[in-house]
Amino acid sequence: MTRVIKLKYTEFAGCIFVDKIAGLNTHTPEYGQRGCVEIYEEELDRKLYPVHRLDKATSGALVFPTSSEVAAELTQLFEQHKVAKRYLFLTDKKSEKKEFTYESLITKEKNSFVSSTSKEPNSKTTFKWLESVGPYELWEAIPHTGKPHQIRLHAEANGIAILGDEEHGGTHFNRLCLHSHSLSFELRGQKVHYETALPVWATAGDLLTDIEALTVAEALERRERMYKFSELPEECLRLSHREIDSYRIDQYGDHLWVYWYKESDPTVQDLLRFEKLAKKHHKKIFIRKMLNRGEDPNAEILWNIGNTSPVWIAKENGVKYELRNNTGLSPGLFLDQRENRLWVQEHAQDRRVLNLFSYTSGFSLVSALAGAQEVCTVDVSQNFIDWSKKNFEINGLNPEDDKYEFWVQDCILFLKGTIRRKRKFNLIICDPPSFGRSKNGVFSISKNFDELLINAMYCLEKNGLLLFCTNYEKWTTGDLHLKLNKLKKDFSFKILPAPSQGVDFELPDQEPLMKSIILRKN
Known part of the structure; x- marks a missing residue:
């Protein structure tokens, strides 16, 4: 298993160029929150240098040198205004002027940047009207200097405040419509030009009056800028997460799976949106009703669009999974565990x-493919265990091999039996449901957490690793840490950070729905 779903970037002239998404800081705003540079450093395992910054809400072209020497030279080019920058923005304001240059003095007063006329200006921007896009006006902005909020302040001062920029006189919108379109400069004798794709709001005028459709289009655009999902037609990743509260959209190969959270069924307008989405991306669509945030056992497929299949195969980082439309609330793979599955794959060899x-055994499968010494899989459902064996088979593994065990059993009972047999493991994955029923009773993570973790730790060897995950909405990551620290009276262990979530899910400053943590037993 190798990483196929990778962050996209362009490397040239000793620099990494990225197409930053809106909502992401250039670098970490506070401890524990990654910015754009930290995300790419982690993915590339390389040091990057943030000599160029964009506001959190601004999207587009961003450059990071890969050495301190190049960083020093590029910093000088920025300071000498030898980097040509081109921005695009939308406004709902009309202007008789079509092209002009504006200068002002930008200073910081209290916690805000302000612009004022001055005989000694320190900022200069050239503006040019390009075209009407739906009910709005598309402008180009060329900053000749690089002061904070410069384009936003200068647009406001000239009566064309940027759409969504309420801080600087703009009309409320679902986002700040400001995009860094291109960067050009000459570095070490090389002419460098990096240009990004146009944002949705600059091209799709018909979407600008349908905020929900625009939000979904921008959600997909975010995944395209970060991952180029259009080049990963067989892979699995989330296309829309919390951008719209009423549904989520996952790509499972050539099928899209919509988790529908509204109590009412999709309207004709909703279905037409999904149909348009299916045609544009050459996908088939299932819509699954998810009352009470997934707690309703009677959820059902509401609609399907295109020539859908009841069973199909898709890949995650090259590993094959069988998906089904008629077995539970998910088609068979929880995509928020992608980075955790990669972590397990990296640590499972000879363990x-x-x-x-186990559900459909994604963690078991990647462990087996990585060369684990033995893989023991436990789930209370015979159906899921049979499905797990099918996943082994389609990846060329024999589930009947002596190295692999599949148990249909309550997990806490299995752990207690394992303790009696004095059996130990050196890698344990524990991803329990928030709530579940079986013939042995009711499992609740809030009530059974201590019992589950204590028994799991008894089954873990010294220096062994335990990956624990939960989607329980009433707990934050901080709550999980507190509960684990209380167990230190019974066991000595170190808490390690789990892999960071992919940016097709939460952004770094959002509390994740899925909380993960790693324990190493001392």
Whole structure:
């Protein structure tokens, strides 16, 4: 298993160029929150240098040198205004002027940047009207200097405040419509030009009056800028997460799976939006009703669009999974565990692996493919265990091999039996449901957490690793840390950070729905 779903970037002239998404800081705003540079450093395992910054709400072209020497030279080019920058923005304001240059003095007063006329200006921007886009006006902005909020302040001062920029006189909108379109400069004798794709709001005028459709289009655009998902037609990733509260959209190969959270059924307008989405991206669509945020056992497929299949195969980082439309609330793979599955794959070789609450056994599968010494899979459902074996088979593994065990059993009972047999594992994955029923009773993460973790730790070897995950909405990551620290009276262990979530899910400053943590037993 190798990483196929990778962050996209362009490398040239000793620099990494990225197409930053809106909502992402250029670098970490505070401890524990990654910015754009940290995300790419982590993915590339390389040091990058943030000599160029964009506001959090601004999208587009951003450059990071890969050495301190190039960083020093590029910093000088920025300071000498030898980097040509081109921005695009939308406004709902009309102007008789079509092209002009504006200068002002930008200073910081209290916690805000302000612009004022001055005989000694320190900022200069050239504006040019390009065209009407739906009910709005598209402008080009060329900053000749690089002061904070310069384009936003200068647009406001000239009566063309940027759409969504309420801080600087703009009309409320679902986002700041400001985009860094291109960067050009000459570095070490090389002419460098980096240009990004046009944002949705600059091209799709018909979407600008349908905020929900625009929001979905921008959600997909975010995944395209970060991952180029259009080049990954067989892979699985989330296309719309929390951008719209009423549904989520996942890509499972050539099928899209919509988790529908509204109590009412999709309207004709909703279905037409999905149909248009299916045609544009050559996908088939299932819509699954998810009352009470996934707690309703009677959820059903509401609609399907295109020539859908009840069973199909898709890939995650090259590993094959069988997906089904008629078995539970998910088609068979929880995509928020992608980075955790990669972590398990990297640590499973030659280990004895225990996968609890295995579902369709994504963790077991990647452990086996990585060369685990043994893989023990436990789930209370015979159907999921059979499905797990099918996933092994389609990846060329024999589920009947002596290295692989599949148990249909309550996980806490299995752990207690394992303790009695004095059996130990050196890698345990525990991803329990928030709530579940079986013939042995009711499982609740809030009530059974201590019992589950204590028994799992008894089954873990010294220096062994335990990956624990939960989607329980009433807990934050901080709550999980507090609960784990209380167990230190019974066991000695170190808490390690779990892999960061992919940016097709939460952005770094959002509390994740799926919380993960790694324990190493001392």
